[in-house]
Amino acid sequence: MKRSLFAVLALLALLAGGVALYLIRSPAPAPDRFAQCRTDQTALGGSQIGGPFTLVSETGETVTDADIVTGPTLIYFGYTFCPDVCPLDNTRNAQAVYLLDERGYDVTPVFISIDPGRDTPELLAQFTEYMHPRMIGLTGTPEQVAAASRAYRTFYSVQDPEEEFYLIDHSTLSYLVFPEIGFVEHFKRDVTPADMADRIACFVDSL
Incomplete structure (x- = not known):
């Protein structure tokens, strides 16, 4: 009985030593350089958000994320026929970028269409020019758009696709x-242009 107890205690000691050694050798997680800029800690899990994409620009050229994200970039997924949230959200983004322009921050707003069937490059060019002269409009094949959406974990679903003036449910981040x-x-x-500008400036200053 004593031998069994001794064996159990020895095994527990060995396991404890192994755990301690693992903790000592494991590198500590890198500090979040942007911690002071965050108001929502859910973005800390952002390593699974974003990634490579290939799309078509408003000038008709095939581009990749490396061509588009050359500096601080603000990306929104929507469509030009959207009757409400897309114009409002993109106007808010453009206003934030204008505020940042005044403060010397160069941020590029990007609008990725989830409606490749209707949003031609020409139509996107008109939409983005109205919003901000630096806003970039992107479209592509349905497969390319779906791949970009998956990369950013966005959602969209066409309502009544057989209808001429169909609407699209979609996420709005x-x-x-x-x-x-x-x-x-x-x-x-619900973030205002001023708050968005302040937070983006904080992120840029923390690079």
């Missing part, structure tokens, strides 16, 4: 992305 780093933060619809 805006994504702040940096080259080489990737996704760093998302912004919900």
Whole structure:
């Protein structure tokens, strides 16, 4: 009986030693350089958000994420025929970028269409020019758009696709992305232009 107890205690000691050694050798998680800029800690799991994409620009050229994300970039997924949230959200994003322009921050707003059947490059060019002169409109094949949407974990679903003036349900987050780093933060619809500008400036200053 004593031998069995001794064996159990020895095994527990060995396991404890192994765990301690693992903890000592395991590198500590890197500190979040953007911690002071965040108001929503869910973005800390952003390593699974974002990634490579290949789309068609509003000028008709095939582009990749490396061509688009060359500096601080604000990405939104929507469609030009959207009757409500898309114009409002993109106007808010454009206003934030204008505020950042005044403060010397160069941020590129990007609009990725989830409606490749109707949103031609020409139509996207008209939409983005109205919003902000630096806003980039992107479309592509249905497969290319779906792949970009999956990369950013966005959602969209066409209502009554047989109807001429169909609507599309979709998510409405805006994504702040940096080259080489990737996704760093998302912004919900209730964020004001001023708050968005302040938070983006914080992220840029923390690079």
